[in-house]
Amino acid sequence: MTERTRLNKEWLDYLAAASREFERSRIRSSRYYPHYTEQGAWKLLDVGALSSWQDGTYEHGNWTAGFWFGNMWLTAMVQGDDKPAELALSRLAELTDRAHDHTTHDLGFLFYPSIALGYQCGYLGLEQIEPALQAARMTARRFNDQGRYIQAFGPVGEVRSAGTSTIDTLMNLPLLWWAYGVTEDPRLLDVARHHARTSARLLVRPDGSTIHLMQLDPVSGAFLTESTLQGASPDSAWSRGSGWAVGGLSWSYAMTREPELLVAAERAAAYYERMTTPDKLPPWDFSDDSPAAPPDASAAAAVALGYLLLGVSHPDSTARSRFDTAGRGLLDTVTRLAVNRDEGADGILLHSCYSVPRGRGVDGATAWGDFYYGLAMSVAHGALPIEYLLTSRRR
Ligand code: GLY
Numbered sequence: 405m406t407e408r409t410r411l412n413k414e415w416l417d418y419l420a421a422a423s424r425e426f427e428r429s430r431i432r433s434s435r436y437y438p439h440y441t442e443q444g445a446w447k448l449l450d451v452g453a454l455s456s457w458q459d460g461t462y463e464h465g466n467w468t469a470g471f472w473f474g475n476m477w478l479t480a481m482v483q484g485d486d487k488p489a490e491l492a493l494s495r496l497a498e499l500t501d502r503a504h505d506h507t508t509h510d511l512g513f514l515f516y517p518s519i520a521l522g523y524q525c526g527y528l529g530l531e532q533i534e535p536a537l538q539a540a541r542m543t544a545r546r547f548n549d550q551g552r553y554i555q556a557f558g559p560v561g562e563v564r565s566a567g568t569s570t571i572d573t574l575m576n577l578p579l580l581w582w583a584y585g586v587t588e589d590p591r592l593l594d595v596a597r598h599h600a601r602t603s604a605r606l607l608v609r610p611d612g613s614t615i616h617l618m619q620l621d622p623v624s625g626a627f628l629t630e631s632t633l634q635g636a637s638p639d640s641a642w643s644r645g646s647g648w649a650v651g652g653l654s655w656s657y658a659m660t661r662e663p664e665l666l667v668a669a670e671r672a673a674a675y676y677e678r679m680t681t682p683d684k685l686p687p688w689d690f691s692d693d694s695p696a697a698p699p700d701a702s703a704a705a706a707v708a709l710g711y712l713l714l715g716v717s718h719p720d721s722t723a724r725s726r727f728d729t730a731g732r733g734l735l736d737t738v739t740r741l742a743v744n745r746d747e748g749a750d751g752i753l754l755h756s757c758y759s760v761p762r763g764r765g766v767d768g769a770t771a772w773g774d775f776y777y778g779l780a781m782s783v784a785h786g787a788l789p790i791e792y793l794l795t796s797r798r799r
Contacts, residue, residue, distance in 0.1 A: 414739040418781050421744045421752040422479045425774070426488045428750065429472070434495040437469035438774075440758040440765025444749035447765070451498050455508045455557065457564065462557045462633060467510035469499055471775035474517025475752070477525045478778045482787040489527045492518075496532070503535040509546055509556045511539040512576025517775055520582040524792040533586065540583030543576065544595040551625030552598040556617070566622035571607045571614050571645045574600060574652025575706065578793070581659040585796025600656035604668035607649070612675025613641035613690065614649045634759045640691035644757075646676045647706030651776065654710035658717035658794055669714065676707050677730075682737050688757040688766075698766050701742035702756035702773030708734040709780040716790055732784050738777060744769065753777040 436448035455465035476492035502514050519536035522528040546555040548566070554573050558565025580596035583589070606627055607615045616632035635642030653669035656662075679690045685699035708731045715728030742755040751769020758765030782788035 414736065414743070415781070415785050417739065417743050417745060418752070418778070419482060422475065422778060423483065424744075424747065425475060425750070425752055426479050426491070429476070430491060434498050437466065437472045438750070438769075438771045439466070439468050440756075440770045441750050441768035442765060444746070444768070446750045446769075452501065454505060455510070457558065462568075464510065465508065466502075467508065467513050468771035469502075470514040470516065470518040471771040473499070473519075474521050474775045475778055477517075477522050477527055478775075478782050478788065480527065481525055482778075482782055482785075489522075489525075492522065493527065496522075496528075500535040503538040503542065506542060506545075506559050507557075509543065509554050509570070509573045509576055511543050512573075512579035513772070515539040516576070516579040516582065520579060520796075521792075523798050524582075524796075525788070526798055529798070536579065537583050537587060540579050540592055541589075543580060544591055547595045547599065548620070548622055548625065550623065551620045552602045553620060553625075554595065554599045555622075561622075567620045567628065568617065569602070569607070569620055570617045571603065571648045571652075572616075574603050574656065575648045577652060578655055581655070582796050596656070597660055597662065600653065600660070600665055601662070603649075604653060604665055607645075608653070608668045608672050610671075612671040612673075612678075614645035614672060616642050616645050634757075634761065636689040636691045636761070640689050641675070641679070642689050643676075643679075643686040643700050643703040644688075644706070646672055646679075646686075646690075647700075647703035647710075647776075650676060650710035651706035651713075652710075654713040654717070655793070658713050661717075666718070669710065673707070673710065673714070673727075680704075682733060685738070685741055685755055688760045698757050698760060699742075699755045700757045701738050701753050702770045702776065704734055704738045704742075705753060705773055705777035705780055708738065709776050709783070712780060712783050712790065713793070716794075731780065735777075735780055735784055739781070743777075 438446040439449040449466045451469045453466040473492045476488040480489035515536040553569040556568040556570040577596045580592045584592040615630040616635045619628040631638045649672040657665040680686050685701050686703050687697035688700045711727045711731030718724045744754050752774040756770040756773040783790050
């Protein structure tokens with residue numbers, strides 16, 4: 405098999421999995437969306453499930469429904485068939501209440517893949533994007549001026565939540581970049597830029613591994629402690645954290661051209677490269693070197709997208725070409741090892757994890773893995789121009 409045929413076969417495998425997901429979605433309730441799979445079946449979550457503190461630990465609620473909408477736009481685009489987009493459009497109203505959710509930083513995950521990307525791809529008009537702009541304003545209200553971070557968890561200013569900041573928020577920032585492009589509201593740009601800088605400084609360690617969560621003093625802004633919910637331990641290297649860092653910092657650099665964001669993106673990328681080999685998926689946490697460590701392909705998908713973004717935005721042409729090649733190579737690995745070829749199982753990208761410590765969604769499909777993999781594949785195969793991610797115009 406030639407390289408080109410093999411790549412085409414991988415593209416076809418992705419399309420087959422994406423189209424199965426569309427067909428299965430048609431018969432589901434419009435209130436419930438894929439979260440992660442267990443034993444090959446989606447665990448579906450009510451779109452209105454809000455985040456909360458339960459017994460001292462944070463429950464994210466539904467932070468993943470937006471990815472399903474993103475997958476439908478992508479499926480429509482790559483197949484040249486409007487039916488998946490029509491289905492997404494018919495369900496969009498279910499999501500819009502969440503634009504007023506004041507309990508979470510995850511509004512970017514909910515509203516970038518759904519409304520912002522739907523608009524960029526031409527499936528939504530200006531008159532349909534207000535919920536995403538509202539969600540962006542809501543996110544900006546979570547900004548702590550003293551510490552220059554977006555509060556991760558809980559209602560703004562609530563005592564136990566006020567100092568929380570997480571690596572995941574970096575991958576929520578595309579909502580703010582996009583909303584700034586539409587509205588030219590400088591507050592949205594400032595919040596995103598300062599949050600990205602703070603994360604680059606405090607959440608990416610000198611060796612390029614990442615801290616999952618940090619607690620800051622919300623009054624002075626000082627760093628207090630590192631911790632984690634989904635990683636192995638506070639000082640371990642949760643691989644999805646690498647995914648959120650490489651993806652989010654690369655995107656942030658592409659939007660701002662701020663050198664410190666490029667430095668941090670490259671440091672996180674170099675760490676990921678050091679810790680992985682092309683014949684394997686990353687383990688869920690790089691500190692778990694046991695042969696039975698569950699893999700997390702969703703982390704690799706987010707890294708691959710970051711590489712493709714550096715492949716167009718890095719100021720050095722040799723580095724651009726190196727990152728572009730690395731992104732395609734990583735997608736090749738991920739497709740070979742993790743795309744769903746089992747017609748009986750749900751999901752597009754398998755071998756991913758939600759939370760190993762909590763025993764949730766271990767080694768299955770995840771809503772975000774499906775989305776970032778589909779997005780990166782669509783860019784790499786020329787089905788979605790990368791400019792759609794970097795500008796704010798309807799196509
Ligand atoms: N945003 C939650 C996670 O990545 O698990």
